[in-house]
Amino acid sequence: xxxxxxxxLSRAFLFLLKRDLILAFRQRSELANPLLFFVIVITLFPLGxxxxxKLLKVMAPGLIWVxxxxxxxxxxxxxxxxDFEDGTLEQLILSAHPxxxxxxxxxxxxxxxxGLPLILISPLLAMMLGLSPDAMGVLLLTLFLxxxxxxxxxxxxxxxxxxxxxxxxxxxxxxxxxxxxxxxxASSAVMTTVSGFSASGQIYMLAAFLAFAIxxxxxxxxxALRMSLS
Amino acid sequence: xxxxxxSSKNSKTLExxxxxxxxxxxxxFEDLDFQLSTGQVLLIEGPNGCxxxxxxxxLCGIRREDSGEVLWQQNLITVLGSRYREHLTYIGHHNxxxxxxxxxxxxxxxxxxxCSNQTTLEQALTKVGLLKFADVMAQSLSAGQQRxxxxxxxxxxxxxxxxxxxxxxALDKDGIKMFESLIDDYTQNGGMVVMTSxxxxxxxxxxxxxxxxx
Numbered sequence: 273x274x275x276x277x278x279x280x281l282s283r284a285f286l287f288l289l290k291r292d293l294i295l296a297f298r299q300r301s302e303l304a305n306p307l308l309f310f311v312i313v314i315t316l317f318p319l320g321x322x323x324x325x326k327l328l329k330v331m332a333p334g335l336i337w338v339x340x341x342x343x344x345x346x347x348x349x350x351x352x353x354x355d356f357e358d359g360t361l362e363q364l365i366l367s368a369h370p371x372x373x374x375x376x377x378x379x380x381x382x383x384x385x386x387g388l389p390l391i392l393i394s395p396l397l398a399m400m401l402g403l404s405p406d407a408m409g410v411l412l413l414t415l416f417l418x419x420x421x422x423x424x425x426x427x428x429x430x431x432x433x434x435x436x437x438x439x440x441x442x443x444x445x446x447x448x449x450x451x452x453x454x455x456x457x458a459s460s461a462v463m464t465t466v467s468g469f470s471a472s473g474q475i476y477m478l479a480a481f482l483a484f485a486i487x488x489x490x491x492x493x494x495x496a497l498r499m500s501l502s
Numbered sequence: 503x504x505x506x507x508x509s510s511k512n513s514k515t516l517e518x519x520x521x522x523x524x525x526x527x528x529x530x531f532e533d534l535d536f537q538l539s540t541g542q543v544l545l546i547e548g549p550n551g552c553x554x555x556x557x558x559x560x561l562c563g564i565r566r567e568d569s570g571e572v573l574w575q576q577n578l579i580t581v582l583g584s585r586y587r588e589h590l591t592y593i594g595h596h597n598x599x600x601x602x603x604x605x606x607x608x609x610x611x612x613x614x615x616x617c618s619n620q621t622t623l624e625q626a627l628t629k630v631g632l633l634k635f636a637d638v639m640a641q642s643l644s645a646g647q648q649r650x651x652x653x654x655x656x657x658x659x660x661x662x663x664x665x666x667x668x669x670x671x672a673l674d675k676d677g678i679k680m681f682e683s684l685i686d687d688y689t690q691n692g693g694m695v696v697m698t699s700x701x702x703x704x705x706x707x708x709x710x711x712x713x714x715x716x
Binding site for chain 1: 559562563564565566584587588590591592594595596597598599600601602603607610611612614615616617
């Protein structure tokens with residue numbers, strides 16, 4: 273009995289993940305939006321501040337991370353918005369499966385469609401800004417650890433504001449302060465590597481953020497969704 | 503011992519006592535009491551804005567009651583949580599259908615989200631008359647067909663309680679007849695239904711209980 277219920281829970285997780293990936297793939301223009309934003313901000317920056325290689329190298333970690341953070345913010349609303357509007361979110365919270373697990377499936381799908389593309393394109397942008405190969409490796413690692421945290425923490429904000437007609441401003445105010453630690457540790461990790469030191473401290477910290485967010489963020493998201501729907 | 507076990511397993515009860523609902527400082531209903539058991543259909547009637555949908559949402563546990571309690575098998579539904587939700591399928595105002603998924607994909611997700619029963623996808627789609635449209639995106643279906651798709655979700659899950667908010671909306675005459683016979687089948691096989699409707703219900707075998715709000 274226990275085994276069969278576990279089996280169906282993993283089935284529910286996989287089906288929901290698959291569903292959201294199919295939906296994202298069928299709305300490719302929305303998928304491209306945060307990615308384009310990310311690329312445009314970073315390519316415009318050298319045009320704005322001048323193509324001084326030294327300056328760009330110094331700014332690269334912070335620049336890439338700020339752009340990634342804003343791109344993640346831009347895409348947050350899509351985690352639950354369409355589900356809220358067509359009533360599938362109601363069905364989701366009425367499912368017999370734990371909502372926290374279903375939330376995790378949705379956030380995973382969101383990260384795979386918005387966070388992962390940023391990570392894949394960032395080596396190119398880092399190279400353009402003249403980041404050294406060492407620092408690029410650390411940058412990728414921080415993005416791998418950091419962007420899922422952005423999706424998980426952002427999901428809390430979205431779940432809280434989904435019932436409001438104009439939740440956009442409140443969402444930024446809610447979520448941005450929580451993004452700041454990720455930004456600080458991630459860009460500091462890359463900058464430390466650029467100056468030739470080990471960034472393991474910052475990276476462990478980011479890994480801890482991720483573990484913390486994966487295990488705890490689904491709980492407030494589930495509670496907030498229930499509240500927003502009632 | 504075995505028979506009493508079997509009968510207690512087969513007959514389920516939904517009980518509401520002293521229920522009230524307040525919305526924007528306006529009392530929609532108060533001190534509502536009723537009891538529903540296997541094989542019965544509760545038809546909630548009343549003018550627009552009298553709290554029918556709010557009542558259904560409270561029965562599902564989406565909305566919290568302002569006072570009173572909802573009991574499933576003598577247990578509070580808030581305490582039962584997912585052990586109550588596994589017995590429940592809800593079709594609300596919104597169809598809960600994803601426009602960008604095909605009919606088939608929509609049903610597959612519904613099967614995975616609930617406790618699915620033995621009914622296959624083809625059987626469910628045949629019953630609601632959507633088999634020809636299995637590969638069609640839900641966005642290109644008509645409003646009535648989308649409603650049928652939402653109702654098909656009832657057939658693939660193993661629930662003992664259906665909570666339906668205006669299930670006949672947008673359905674044609676055949677659709678209404680088809681769905682009435684589905685309700686009959688369902689109550690005969692040990693299901694119970696709570697629904698709102700502005701149409702007159704023509705059920706052959708089910709025991710209809712009426713509740714007037716407002």
